[in-house]
Amino acid sequence: MSAVVGGAKKQREQYGTVTSPAGKLGRFIINLFAAGGLLYLFLPIFVIVAFSFNQPVGRFNAVWNRFTFDNWLHPFADQALVDALLLSLKVALLSTAVATVIGTFMAIGLVRYRFKGGGLVNFLLVLPLTAPEIVLGASLLTLFLAPTMLLFNISFSLGFATIVIAHIMFLVSYVALTVRARLRGFDWTLEDAAMDLGANPTRTFWRVTLPLITPGILAAALLSFALSIDDFIITYFVSGPSTTTFPVRIFGQSRTATPPQINVLSTMILLVSISILAIGTLVSARRTKRDSA
Amino acid sequence: MSAKIERDAQGRKQARYTPWLLLVPGLLWLIWFFYLPLYSLFRMSLSTKPSRFAVPEFGWAWSNYSQAFSQYGAQFQRSFTYALAATIAALLIAYPIAYVIAFRGGRYRNVLLGLVVVPFFTNFLIRTLAWKTILGNQGPLINLLHTIGVLGPNETLLRTPIAVIGGLTYNFLPFMVLPIYVSLEKIDPRLLDAARDLYSHTWRGFRKIIIPLSLPGVFAGSLLVFIPAAGDFVNSYYLGNAKTTMIGSVVQDQFLVQNNYPIAAALSFVFIAIVMVVVAIYSRLLGTEEIA
Structure with missing residues (x-):
């Protein structure tokens, strides 16, 4: 039974593996689009994390000025x-x-x-x-x-x-x-x-x-x-x-x-969430492994 | 001890009272805090409130509705246009992502899905503020567009309809990716083999097998993007200008700033009525029953 499932999985992964040049081009284009989409998803996140290290000019943390650790040293200042x-x-x-x-x-x-x-x-x-x-x-x-x-x-x-x-x-x-x-x-x-x-x-x-x-x-x-x-x-x-x-x-x-503390606290929340997600994925992966063994 | 328990094909027990005991707390909550508020919103929409600090009084004031339509028709139209544009843009961006994760993800599928969700662990407002920085007049993107001549020297990105639609697309994108992924992932691999045998060209297999089978996901995703996008006011507030105000902005302003509750309530009711009609027509067209 499990061999059959495994075989089906393998075949599914191969779907779209074609040899014709047109097919290869199509495959490349769709991969490119997906990668572009993921980049688009992460662009604001990069900005949020980067600006947590910014020394803002005035009251708005919207324009890049210079790198500093100050915000991270005082994350609870506000x-x-x-x-x-x-x-x-x-x-x-x-x-x-x-x-x-x-x-x-x-x-x-x-x-x-x-x-x-x-x-x-x-x-x-x-x-x-x-x-x-x-x-x-x-x-x-x-x-x-x-x-x-x-x-x-x-x-x-x-x-x-x-x-x-x-x-x-x-x-x-x-x-x-x-x-x-x-x-x-x-x-x-x-x-x-x-x-x-x-x-x-x-x-x-x-x-x-x-x-x-x-x-x-x-x-x-x-x-x-x-x-x-x-x-x-x-x-x-x-x-x-x-x-x-x-x-x-x-x-x-x-x-x-x-205040830049918004970015610092957001980055912290992000890190905590990623850790929870990673632990969850690892635990469920291990459980599947154990169950299938 | 054990009485013989009758179950149907899905293993459900026939019972009269037990299910209601389980359902009552949740149902009461929904009736009290969802259905009853809708009723009080409806009553409010037919009330009169002569001045800002007067107590609204019920009086079959249908004029609130004609006033809502005549004064804010443009905002209604804009909300639905922007939401439609954002839904189409989200579909175009989300489909390749979902497709690649479902068919090419292999053992990294869960990790890739996680990557789609991770950006949304930061708050909605903070993400939109980040877009404000990216599109802003001192950002690198605008400089690049000016240099290569895509934008004229006096043209900007921020405070334009494009920025608002871009923000809406971004903020609701995972709601498009996840349902499409779920419906693609369910496709029987044997069907894909059959497609390969039947159609020599991958594109035809894609068109005849994959697209039709992913329609339930596209349907669910479109609604999950369209509805919140049409009612949003945050993207328009941060990324738009006075000419991009949407219906959510008006409801928010009339309710919380002007305290003109009857007009705001009438606007909300017209809005929810239009959304329901759109959803009904759309589900007829695509014909899927399972939304949730």
């Missing part, structure tokens, strides 16, 4: 920016935790059971993903500004709570759909096997189901965290005047100044 980053981390942790739990519940409910109304739930789940962020932000703001009778006039004051509420709202659909995609093809009869062997439903869930679906949940949680920490438009609408996340701070400040 206290307001650091506070905003810490707030963003707090928002991302809390909203990811809540959204991952209730989104995973939804995914399990949808994949594991056949019931009336499943199609409707699916529709309700997908629709928020097709709504433009500006509409999500604007509509939440109207809810927070003008509490309706429908909700017993519960009023919200804009701040930490409303940001977390908004983030959980747009993350739930992402989590539910990501976990659902991973759960399809899950062998539910394993649960029956566990129960036949005498495990009760709770034990079955903790010992059999959860360990098997954990990779999917983890992927959804990482995606949520990244989406939450990066979100600007929705947060900008619901954050109010006194609560400032990292992106909101950058936007507000960019009118009057762009």
Whole structure:
């Protein structure tokens, strides 16, 4: 079996290996385009990293002046920016935790059971993903500004709570759909096997189901965290005047100044993310190797 | 102990109440903080607010809609034109990347996919600010274009529609690459062999097999780029000028600066209605059911 798969893989890699000069030229051109595309993707990143070593002229770090290590020696010099980053981390942790739990519940409910109304739930789940962020932000703001009778006039004051509420709202659909995609093809009869062997439903869930679906949940949680920490438009609408996340701070400040610490902190975030990605890739590569051995 | 459990072909259990217990927390959250806000946005769009500091009052004020259309028609048109241009540009850039990773990536496939995602670990605003530096009047790119005569001595890159469209294309590019990659990666290698046997020329195999099978990815990717691009205001703010304002800029300004909630709400509603119509027509044309 594995030999067949390996053979198919090998053949796939060879697709497009043609000998005619026209084919070779086509192959070269498409490779060139792809390389150009990757370069385009990285161009701003090079600029961000390079400008973290720039000694800016005036308040804007937009024109190259001269090389310096000063910014890296004082990465936390801009206290307001650091506070905003810490707030963003707090928002991302809390909203990811809540959204991952209730989104995973939804995914399990949808994949594991056949019931009336499943199609409707699916529709309700997908629709928020097709709504433009500006509409999500604007509509939440109207809810927070003008509490309706429908909700017993519960009023919200804009701040930490409303940001977390908004983030959980747009993350739930992402989590539910990501976990659902991973759960399809899950062998539910394993649960029956566990129960036949005498495990009760709770034990079955903790010992059999959860360990098997954990990779999917983890992927959804990482995606949520990244989406939450990066979100600007929705947060900008619901954050109010006194609560400032990292992106909101950058936007507000960019009118009057762009301190080089923005670049330093971004480069740090980038390095941390790349490390997490690299470790994840290595671990999963090792696991595949072990499983196939 | 173990009752006989009935399952259907996909291994799903027939149940009445258990699934709802799992679904209720998420559904309540979505209803309370997505569907109900849409309703309150709709109510707001029919309210009147005579002055900046007045409390908006509901009153079937349909005039908000005619005002939104007549005053901001140009911004609507511009938003959808820019978003369409950015979607096409993203498709042209993303397809070769996805193709090369899927068919030529070999064992470096995951690393290459990682490379596509890595730039987006920096914040959206910071990336756009970096483009401002790259395209700026003191940057190296503008000097080069002036020297080789592509741009006239007084022409600039920054604060032009091209810069805004370029920014939109860049910022939403991974949403195009990833779905196309997924649909290319799913293609059965035996089909490719068949293509090679049937069509002597690679290009015909590409046109008849690969392009049709990658359409679901192209469809999903186009929507994932078009929708956020049409509603964006950050790229226009950093890379454009007063003549490149998009509908997102107007909604943002009317809501958060002018505090003219009814007009802003009417604008949002018209915008979401147009997006839905575009999505519906588009899904009819390409005919794919699976979006997510």
